[in-house]
Amino acid sequence: MAVLSMDFETSVANPVDLAEQVAAQRDWAFDRPIEEELIAEIAGGWCHYRLWFTWQEDLGGLMFSCSYDMKIARHAWPQIQELLALINERMWLGHFDLCSEDGGLSFRHGILLKGGNGITHEQLEELVDIAVSECERFYPAFQSVVWAGQKPVEALKFSMFDTCGEA
Numbered sequence: 001m002a003v004l005s006m007d008f009e010t011s012v013a014n015p016v017d018l019a020e021q022v023a024a025q026r027d028w029a030f031d032r033p034i035e036e037e038l039i040a041e042i043a044g045g046w047c048h049y050r051l052w053f054t055w056q057e058d059l060g061g062l063m064f065s066c067s068y069d070m071k072i073a074r075h076a077w078p079q080i081q082e083l084l085a086l087i088n089e090r091m092w093l094g095h096f097d098l099c100s101e102d103g104g105l106s107f108r109h110g111i112l113l114k115g116g117n118g119i120t121h122e123q124l125e126e127l128v129d130i131a132v133s134e135c136e137r138f139y140p141a142f143q144s145v146v147w148a149g150q151k152p153v154e155a156l157k158f159s160m161f162d163t164c165g166e167a
Contacts, residue, residue: 015062015119019053022124044132046139051128060114065097066131067106068139072098072146079145080105083152087138090160093130096138105142107131 019038023030028051030040040051050067072080080098088095094109109127113119137159144155 013118014055014057015113015124016053016055018119018121018124022121022128023051042132044139045136049132049135051131060112062111062113062119063108064111064127064131065106065108066128066135067104068135068142070105070142072103072105072142074103076146077103079152080142083141083145083155086152086156087141087159091134094134096134107135 014035016032016036016038019040020030020032023038023040026042028040028042030038032038036055036057038051038053042049042051048069050069052063052065052067054063055061056063077098084096084098094107097106097108098104099106109131111119111127141152141155141159144150144158145152
């Protein structure tokens with residue numbers, strides 16, 4: 001009989017176990033309501049974010065989302081959906097989504113891991129860092145559309161250029 005050995009630090013059968021390691025190492029507040037799910041709360045520069053990892057073993061898929069701590073009023077949905085389309089066509093990894101149930105905004109990304117070596121600690125950390133970075137980057141655009149009534153194309157312009165330093 002062949003013996004399978006698995007290095008827990010580089011690959012896990014349930015990647016949510018690895019997400020729990022990352023959350024603990026980064027000292028995030030988190031909850032593990034079921035074996036296949038982890039929810040964490042972290043502070044960003046603009047707002048707090050809720051990170052959600054869920055594992056679907058039958059698909060071999062890990063779904064990750066990073067949600068803003070805001071809800072979009074229904075009257076602003078058409079403008080936000082236009083902004084989301086403009087943002088998403090520029091995204092290389094993941095996408096932004098407006099929840100049709102409660103108006104919540106989030107960055108989402110799914111990873112298929114079936115048949116591979118799983119996900120590494122570094123890859124998981126990078127996924128989180130990219131998600132939070134993208135959420136931070138586009139937060140002012142969402143706020144400009146919702147609170148200042150700015151047109152989506154104009155609001156996006158301010159999120160698309162990189163700044164140097166801090167004021």
